[in-house]
Amino acid sequence: MSNESKHDPLHDSAAGEAPDSKASVNASTERTIRVAAMARVEGEGGITIVVRDGKVEDAQLRIFEPPRFFESFLRGRSLLEVPDITARICGICPVAYQMSSCHAIEKLLGMNVPAPIKSLRRLLYCGEWIESHVLHFAFLHAPDFFGYESAIAMAQAKPEFAAIVRSALAVKKAGNSIVETLGGREVHPINVRVGGFYKLPSRADLAALAERLERVRDVARDLVRWTAKLDFPDYEYDYEYVALSHPVEYPMNEGRLVSSKGLNIDMAEYPDHFEERHVPHSNALQSLKKGSGAFFTGPLARWNMNRDRATVDARVLGGELGISWPCDNPFVSIVARAIEVFHAVDLAIRLIREYEPPERAFEPVEFRAGSGAWITEAPRGILYHRYEADDKGAVVAATIIAPTSQNQRQIEEDLIRFAPTILDIPQAEAEWKCEQVVRNYDPCISCATHFLTLNIVNK
Amino acid sequence: MNVPKPRLGVFKFASCDGCQLSILDCEDEILAVADRVEIAYFLEATRRPLEGRFDVSLVEGSISSPEQLEQIKDVRERSKFVVTIGACANGGGIQGLRNFISIEESIAAVYANPSYVKTLDKSRPIADFITVDLELQGCPINKYQLLNVIAQMLAGARPRVPDHAVCLDCKRRNIVCVVVSQGKACMGPVTSTGCGALCPAHDRGCFACYGPSHQPNTAALASRFESIGVPSDQIRRFFHAFYSTSPAFVAEGLRHV
Incomplete structure (x- = not known):
């Protein structure tokens, strides 16, 4: 389906296709590299690259996953329901949605949550980073580096790959066990609420969790070393990285929004510095930084700018890999993702060790009218939420900007820059290489198409 | 042993991917399942192209665009047994809340250029369009229920799923x-x-x-x-x-x- 499926009845979707396709013009000098439906990404998208006279004219990340209109139907729902609803934007990173929602709503309501609740939230987020990152680097991304259609095919092909896949499954399972212990279940946790948790985990549960994490710590370290030895295409660019930055913590739930080219703002100022645009080939809006355009968010951006705040062992490990940081090769994102897994395992163990239970599971909620915005670091990058509510706690307006929307233009620009290096290889292989470029960003298309509020038109 | 393995397809419509992720969350079982069943189509996990027929198709997501309407009919034609998984496929999902709002209002609320967007006026469950052989409920589904269904089918039994309160x-x-x-x-x-x-x-x-x-x-x-x-x-x-x-x-x- 990914290759050569121009007439594929299932996935050759018209939505998101540029209406003025230039494919028929000047056919003798024009070539199109087209991936109808990308595999091993979360959600439905494709790629079109138009090459004219040996020059890349345009690259589109087509997103035809149908919109789900979250921001419309959130209106009128209670603020207390929001974390359960926004979780459903993404089955891979529901905790990210719950975290950005809870923090934005607590900001709206002027609430402060105590330190132990903050620690439990970071612990929960560690679990999601682990399961989401391992899923991506081992199952969705790694097969690209060896030319396999899937991780299962890799595991079935060679015992050494089977060992890697089994290791990855063990680490992923440990991550999921964090989410299950604190959230109740792996996908769409039910225990997260505005103000804290519905029920606190018991000491015994946390001790068992720490033990499971200890058991995969070395496995996670070995996986980082394995990713660092992959064969990376020679490609670099002077990106503008954007991530949260916190004085002492590796960024997750708190900090200022900074970039590698001088941006340093309060997270609530995000709309002053970034804008969204609606392009015909995408059911997701593209984010741009005002005045400069595309930017890069996610694990590589975080690690490049914040690695000195990772756990001690993660820092040491990062320094041993023979990669010089900051690294401007997007293919090395897979290593950044793997290091963040090790960091998250390490941090999770520490958070459990240092945990002292709060007096109560959640802070009481008192409604008031207002607005609140927050950004947290989802596995794939910064996730912005903003809510407005009335004095009864009903949502009046919601805006959610997912990491994949933010990386979307950067992905297209990478394709435009990268495509000239693959023009001489066979079509099927060229398509595969382009997919790999996109997978560097671990795009989550369901996230991107949940939808963004631009402006409300009253007819 | 030249008996061909049963062919499993996994298909996605409007959804969050969480139910199909449950398959990949079977960390202890996934490789064993892959030994017994041919995972013949599963776009989130493999580049294998869509071709041929399926013994069992797992269908996630609701139908919410004109293209999906055609796609789900194709899935039915290719499949011996269709199992719809999750709240979206079986009950319209959370995105079905837009069914209570006018669709023009929804589109205008989220897009600058509404004319780019193709969508049906409602988000609807799979069974509104094709015959479904088994519904597995949940937002998300329970992965052990899913494994059970697959195991029962491998054993040649007609799977049963409890629906008490x-x-x-x-x-x-x-x-x-x-x-x-x-x-x-x-x-x-x-x-x-x-x-x-x-x-x-x-x-x-x-x-x-x-x-x-x-x-x-x-x-x-x-x-x-x-x-x-x-x-x-x-x-x-x-x-x-x-x-x-x-x-x-x-x-x-x-x-x-």
């Missing part, structure tokens, strides 16, 4: 009723089993993410909610949520405005 699970697990003991609103009496009474076990009321149980008495539950002081609009929101197109829930919700 969550209440029974609370009794079995010795969870004290949160309605009776804490006065909390709980959808457990009308919600299908599958989660193991997760929310009551975490000191909160069930919010019906597994959809209606067998023959739910929604009116009795709604009047109980009224008697413990749940406001009318909140009662509506309880019923109009993750199973946004299930007739029993839609009708009960509309009685409370």
